[in-house]
Amino acid sequence: xxxxxxxxxxxxxxxxxxxxxxxxxxxxxxxxxxxxxxxxxxxxxxxxxxxxxxxxxxxxxxxxxxxxxxxxxxxxxxxxxxxxxxxxxxxxxxxxxxxxxxxxxxxxxxxxxxxxxxxxxxxxxxxxxxxxxxxxxxxxxxxxxxxxxxxxxxxxxxxxxxxxxxxxxxxxxxxxxxxxxxxxxxxxxxxxxxxxxxxxxxxxxxxxxxxxxxxxxxxxxxxxxxxxxxxxxxxxxxxxxxxxxxxxxxxxxxxxxxxxxxxxxxxxxxxxxxxxxxxxxxxxxxxxxxxx
Numbered sequence: 001x002x003x004x005x006x007x008x009x010x011x012x013x014x015x016x017x018x019x020x021x022x023x024x025x026x027x028x029x030x031x032x033x034x035x036x037x038x039x040x041x042x043x044x045x046x047x048x049x050x051x052x053x054x055x056x057x058x059x060x061x062x063x064x065x066x067x068x069x070x071x072x073x074x075x076x077x078x079x080x081x082x083x084x085x086x087x088x089x090x091x092x093x094x095x096x097x098x099x100x101x102x103x104x105x106x107x108x109x110x111x112x113x114x115x116x117x118x119x120x121x122x123x124x125x126x127x128x129x130x131x132x133x134x135x136x137x138x139x140x141x142x143x144x145x146x147x148x149x150x151x152x153x154x155x156x157x158x159x160x161x162x163x164x165x166x167x168x169x170x171x172x173x174x175x176x177x178x179x180x181x182x183x184x185x186x187x188x189x190x191x192x193x194x195x196x197x198x199x200x201x202x203x204x205x206x207x208x209x210x211x212x213x214x215x216x217x218x219x220x221x222x223x224x225x226x227x228x229x230x231x232x233x234x235x236x237x238x239x240x241x242x243x244x245x246x247x248x249x250x251x252x253x254x255x256x257x258x259x260x261x262x263x264x265x266x267x268x269x270x271x272x273x274x275x276x277x278x279x280x281x282x283x284x285x286x287x288x289x290x291x292x
Contacts, residue, residue, distance in 0.1 A: 090117030239278030
């Protein structure tokens with residue numbers, strides 16, 4: 001994994017805390033910032049240093065990871081009062097592991113580099129908190145080849161698959177593709193589990209029975225058992241998936257792309273959020289068959 005470096009993580013929710021925990025586990029020096037004091041205390045107990053602002057976090061590290069929910073929140077954390085930009089310099093790097101709009105990413109990356117010389121790599125992920133904790137994430141990176149290579153000082157501790165997809169924003173565009181495939185897969189697995197149950201088949205045995213066949217997938221193997229057991233322990237949030245699907249729809253509208261299945265699964269996610277299960281784990285999609 002190479003030498004240990006100083007890394008800050010801004011945003012330590014489900015994903016950010018898993019990322020920070022993994023970096024601590026493999027020996028990096030980690031500083032964290034979040035607006036939630038309880039999250040900071042939890043990471044401090046694991047050995048992380050805590051910062052009072054994104055600027056303070058950036059001052060403490062050579063690599064600053066952001067793991068935040070929207071482009072607006074990322075912009076505030078970077079360019080707002082007490083933001084990362086206040087401590088930016090050409091020898092530091094921002095690695096944005098959020099899932100946000102590609103156009104907004106390109107705009108912010110240009111602005112940060114123009115005002116400070118600080119590099120920006122968009123590095124959205126797939127695999128969720130469980131893979132982050134194991135250092136087995138799939139990450140799609142956007143930026144110059146040089147900067148994406150530099151980011152390996154951190155990414156090699158987090159990723160099993162780290163791909164340079166093109167210039168700034170290309171990682172976020174690839175994440176939109178990923179989210180379409182995941183959202184459709186989650187709904188398909190939920191329906192398959194319900195079919196098995198209605199037919200008197202033990203749904204928990206479906207993943208093993210289909211392993212290696214064309215219907216097999218990592219989503220089936222991970223979420224099939226969770227959905228069968230109604231295990232809603234948090235690994236991701238339904239409302240975060242809706243945010244990503246709405247970004248896909250916005251992109252598709254701009255390109256006039258017909259996406260009929262994506263449109264249908266997006267509407268389902270809007271129903272889930274309207275029913276109050278937006279903050280719950282993806283496996284809680286099973287509640288659609290129980291009237292929420």
